[in-house]
Amino acid sequence: MKSLAHWIVAAMLAAVTAGGASVALAAEVLLGPGDVVRLSVYGSPDLSVETRVSESGAITFPLLGQVAVGGMSVAAAEKKIGGLLEKGGYLKKAEVNMLVTTLASQQVSVLGQVNRPGRYPVEGRRKVLDLLAMAGGVSAEGSDLISLVRTRDGKTTRETIDIVDMVRKGELDKDVEVAGGDIIFVERAPRAYVTGEVQRPGAFRIERGMTVQQAISAGGGLTPRGSDSGMRITRRDADGRAVTMEARASDPVQVDDVITVRESWF
Numbered sequence: 001m002k003s004l005a006h007w008i009v010a011a012m013l014a015a016v017t018a019g020g021a022s023v024a025l026a027a028e029v030l031l032g033p034g035d036v037v038r039l040s041v042y043g044s045p046d047l048s049v050e051t052r053v054s055e056s057g058a059i060t061f062p063l064l065g066q067v068a069v070g071g072m073s074v075a076a077a078e079k080k081i082g083g084l085l086e087k088g089g090y091l092k093k094a095e096v097n098m099l100v101t102t103l104a105s106q107q108v109s110v111l112g113q114v115n116r117p118g119r120y121p122v123e124g125r126r127k128v129l130d131l132l133a134m135a136g137g138v139s140a141e142g143s144d145l146i147s148l149v150r151t152r153d154g155k156t157t158r159e160t161i162d163i164v165d166m167v168r169k170g171e172l173d174k175d176v177e178v179a180g181g182d183i184i185f186v187e188r189a190p191r192a193y194v195t196g197e198v199q200r201p202g203a204f205r206i207e208r209g210m211t212v213q214q215a216i217s218a219g220g221g222l223t224p225r226g227s228d229s230g231m232r233i234t235r236r237d238a239d240g241r242a243v244t245m246e247a248r249a250s251d252p253v254q255v256d257d258v259i260t261v262r263e264s265w266f
Contacts, residue, residue: 029123031069031077032105032180033057039081042095050101063090074098106180110135113142113186127175128161131184138163143187144208150182164208192253194219196261197226206253213249215259227264234258 031037033055041047051059057070064084069077082094103121108131111117115136122131128148132138144164150157159176166174178184190206192215199220207214212231222228233247235257247259 029074029100029103029106030180031057031072031074031100033070034102034104035100035106036102036104037074037077038099038101040097041082041085041091042097044091044094052102053105063088074100108178108180109183111183111185112146113139113188115139122178122180125177127177128184129163129175131178132163132186135184138186141188141205143189145187147185147187148176148178148182149185150179190255192255192257192259194259194261197223197263198261199223206255210253211249212247212251212253212259215253215257216249216261222261225263226261228261230262232260232262234260 031053033053035053036050037053037059038050039048039059039061047062049060049062051061053059053070056068058066058068061067061081064081067081067084069080072080078096078098081098082096085091085094085096103123106122107119108122108126109119110131114132115138117135120131120134128146132146144162146161146163148159148161150159161174161176166172191203192206193201193203194215195201198216199222201219204215204218210218212233213228216222216228216231228249231247231249232244233251234242234244235254237243253259
């Protein structure tokens with residue numbers, strides 16, 4: 001069974017694809033180590049070069065040698081290189097064009113229960129749902145909860161986002177922008193277990209507000225010998241001890257519960 005989170009992000013995937021997600025908004029890209037750029041100067045084909053941004057944030061450019069561009073936008077880097085060419089007396093008017101061919105520095109890792117885990121470039125302004133869509137959406141085993149790990153000003157933080165609740169309530173302000181180096185981790189959906197006289201004993205995904213009766217349905221229903229009375233739940237208490245209690249069909253199911261359906265006496 002696919003979760004609501006799966007369908008939400010699948011819809012986002014269609015929207016991102018339709019909107020041309022692969023097109024880089026060059027003006028918004030900040031250059032960083034590992035990026036590969038192709039430069040050309042109008043009227044001076046001998047100055048065309050493809051180069052990689054070094055770990056120190058510099059590129060090698062003809063006549064100028066090392067030029068620091070790390071942390072600069074493409075437009076700012078173009079202006080800087082043009083200014084240096086003019087200041088050095090190499091050209092009276094330098095029109096520099098820079099194209100980012102490989103965006104290695106601005107990548108977000110999307111991990112966990114997604115269909116295509118990996119590292120994805122942040123081209124322009126991208127938010128959490130955009131990156132989940134680029135990763136193929138939440139898998140059938142994925143939770144509605146995701147963890148967003150970010151480092152800003154040397155401080156690493158972890159935030160939990162309920163993507164289904166966010167969309168249902170229209171609280172899209174929680175769909176925050178991401179940047180290179182961020183990590184999105186989709187948790188595994190919470191699970192519980194049903195055993196005894198059910199058609200398909202074993203683990204099942206806990207849906208929101210799930211009751212014992214619904215859990216038994218997830219297990220295929222009762223066997224001909226199964227009884228819907230005298231059911232029991234075994235769960236861990238605050239101290240981690242296993243506690244077994246009688247269960248009613250309307251009782252809510254909790255993570256890692258073990259629901260036991262006993263055989264009917266008649």
